[in-house]
Amino acid sequence: MSWSYDLMQYHLRLQTSEGKVQVLQEVVFMSQCANDAKHLVPNKMRDFFCTINLDQEEVFRTQVVEKSLSPYFGEEFYFEIPRTFQWLSFYIYDKSVLQKDLRIGKVSIKKEDLCSYTGKENWFMLQPVDSNSEVQGKVHLELKLNELITDNGSVCQQLVVHIKECHGLPLINGQNCDPYATVSLVGPSRNDQKKTKVKKKTSNPQFNETFYFEVTRSSSYTKKSQFQVEEEDIEKLEVRVDLWNNGNLVQDVFLGEIKVPVKVLRNDSFQAWYLLQPRENGNKSSKTDDLGSLRLNICYTEDCVLPSEYYTSLRNLLLKSSDVQPISASAAYILSEVCRDKYDAVLPLVRLLLHHHKLVPFVAAVAELDLKDTQEANTIFRGNSLATRCVDEMMKIVGKHYLKVTLKPVIDEICESPKPCEIDPIKLREGDNVEINMENLRYYVDKVFREIVRSSISCPTLMCDVFYSLRHLAAKRFPNDPHVQYSAVSSFVFLRFFAVAVVSPHTFHLRPHHPDAQTCRTLTLISKAIQTLGSWGSLTKSKLSSFKETFMCEFFKTFQEEKFTESVKKFLDDVSSTESKEPSGLSEPVHLKEGEMYKRAQGRTRIGKKNFKKRWFCLTSREFTYHKQQDKEPIFTIPIKNILAVEKLDESSFNKKNMFQVLHGEKPLYIQANNCVEASEWIEALCRVTRCNQKRLSFYHPSAFLNGNWLCCKATIENTMGCARCTADVPADTQIEIDGDRETERIYSLFTINMFKLQKLEEACGSIAVYQGPRKEPDDYSNFTIEDSVATFHTLKQIIDIVEKLNESHEKYQKKRSSSAKYGSEENPIVGKVS
DSSP, X not given: OOOEEEEOOEEEEEEEEETTEEEEEEEEEEOOOOSSOOSOOTTOOEEEEEEEEETTEEEEEOOOEEEESSOEXXXXXXXXXXXXXXXXXXXXXXXXXXXXXXXEEEEEEEGGGGGGGBTEEEEEEOBOOOGGGOOOOEEEXXXXXXXXXXXXXXXXXXXEEEEEEEEOOOOBTTBOOOEEEEEEEEETTEEEEEEOOOXXXXXXXXXXXXXXXXXXXXXXXXXXXXXXXXXHHHHHOEEEEEEEEOOTTSOOEEEEEEEEEGGGTTTOEEEEEEEOXXXXXXXXXXXXXXXXXXXXXXXXXXEEEOOGGGGHHHHHHHHTGGGSSSGGGSHHHHHHHHSSSHHHHHHHHHHHHHHTTOHHHHXXXXXXXXXXXXXXXXXXXXXXXXXXXXXXXXXXXXXXXXXXXXXXXHHHHHHHSOOOOOOOTTTOOTTOOHHHHHHHHHHHHHHHHHHHHTOGGGSOHHHHHHHHHHHHHHHHHSTTOTTHHHHHHHHHIIIIIIHHHHHOTTTTTSSSSOOOHHHHHHHHHHHHHHHHHHHHTTOSSXXXXXXXXXXXXXXXXXXXXXXXXXXXXXXXXXXXXXXXXXXXXXXXXXXXXXXXXXXXXXXXXXXXXXXXXXXXXXXXXXXXXXXXXXXXXXXXXXXXXXXXXEEEOOGXXXXXXXXXXXXXXXXXXXXXXXXXXXXXXXXXXXXXXXXXXXXOOSEEOSXXXXXXXXXXXXXXXXXXXXXXXXXXXXXXXXSOOOOHHHHHHHHHHHHHHTHHHHHHHHHHHHHHHHHOSSOSSGGGTTTSOOSOHHHHHHHHHHHHHHHHHHHHHHHHHHHHHHHHXXXXXTTSOSTTOOO
């Protein structure tokens, strides 16, 4: 029996840091919807869902797809990962109502292998879920070979294994495990094993136990020098450390193992962190073909972000792009020209220009260039040019809150209390009434349209500034067309913003999950209507003739009213004005984040240590609150101005993972998130919104105050100053999360990848400048825009020189990293490989 599964658009950004140099990675999972199924189970429909796991920690799960043999999960996840990991895994579950959900199978991809799948669509065979292969965490070991002189005067070798601690062991049944370790010296004819003590309720056990093993028999040294280790024995011996969860009355659970050949030690002492590995016989089964498959398209990149000063030259060159004449000779424009896919260049470029308040003049410059090639007013900004893609990306970044306050209430109503809206006679179900469905659809369209045209007061100022520039550039290009100034704006705000958000609310975080098939169809019909209504404000006649579907023509005959045209016109006038669009912006709090977590009772009970309760948390630009349930009145409120610090809390405080603390005027609020990603996101969001608070603390206590003292520093006074320095350097913008150095590093990487094209373009400019005649070898650069060969050549030379200098800096860092990496360390977790 087999199933096929399809996962669509998973976005993950993975981040770690090393000193002043950040190693950041990004993974994008994308796949197209499968129209055909493979290897289905006949006559047995199931309810499926999928989880995304970092090692054994679940960080996201999809909605349940009911009664399906080939479930489709059309969801998108994008997140920062605050810790190291070995495996990125996808688990397919069979949902059960009364019993524990059944794990059907999994796809696990090693971190090191993610690059090999970049840009390729693959069907991954599901593997069986075997406890011997389900591992995560790392162990800290010190290994040493000592020489001992026996009573009879001969010399033997003694192996010393000091197992210090473990970190990041998995939860067992949702709780911290009771770990212990076995340490073995294994050879062809020996298996000496010793065991540590069991540590209770912790994922980061501190063992600090030392074990001694005799490596060579003293008699073996009669054949050789007494100071030389016997090579044939050493070659065959290895140290094996196995981690287990003590099951008490049930079977112990395997947590992972590491193996270190004794021969690598020689007479040296090694101390390093070793990533736990699955057993060699784990995850091997003859029945893997029976479990089905999962289709993924994975795009993976890794950036090594250097200190900010390294990027000064490249950053300055990019930021002055809008001042370069012509714009096609600017560094930002050249970046889009040399990248195979413009989107690769647009995302970091827009974010960088946004971060430094340079986006509006750049968009105006590239839009003006775009309009030069536009011959007809009714095709304005309809292609995927650099200008249109920049505006698209800007709206996604800047317009998140705008979409939420405008569309979320009505989208929630459509998804949670759906009415039948199908008006296509071919797709009508038995018993459907097309007249009633048309009334339902009209109700929804009217409500969405009304919310949009009334929302201009909430439109972000940056979007208004961009729309103002586009409007006046269009009017200048087509002075005899009075409607083009409106179509220039409506082609973005209606067609590329609101209509797209309506049809894909989960992509814009308006809904937590991809809607079901019937609701998707309703949203698609509403989106089509919004596109058409939005275009009427800029046209002299209706667009009914452009509809391919007859049923849509019939539906729009009910909209032939002047009020819709006037409403759109007024809305477009408002959102493309340079006047302030946010007079009430300061009075209306910005919704930043919400979700369900656990909080510890704040001293209201004597047994508060065990009193953790599930609550709904909400963060706005004004206050941080928690509630018994979503949409209920808050139980507890902390004004943002009263928050003094937001920091992680040591696991040892309550033997719970993923905890953080919010310090304010009263007792600290201790909160447990559901996973490491969620905890990191909440800490970052809270830090951003409070970073300008005047009374922020400089020091804090990383552990809790319990039983009359702080666990971290043992101080007995509860209000004593903290013993650790607070985290700093968080982004300043509360709504837009942008790391300017990371975006510049990404742009550097794109220039590096496309260095050959840069050099070819430089040769082309030199040839044009010298010969001032027909271009030589046009195939090399005929697809590039070269308006001014001298200016373009000058910019290219600057880019190439800067990239070469950054290459040198990266090479120095890589050499330093390679020379400092230890055998078995996190940089080299696989035995036998040293970078």
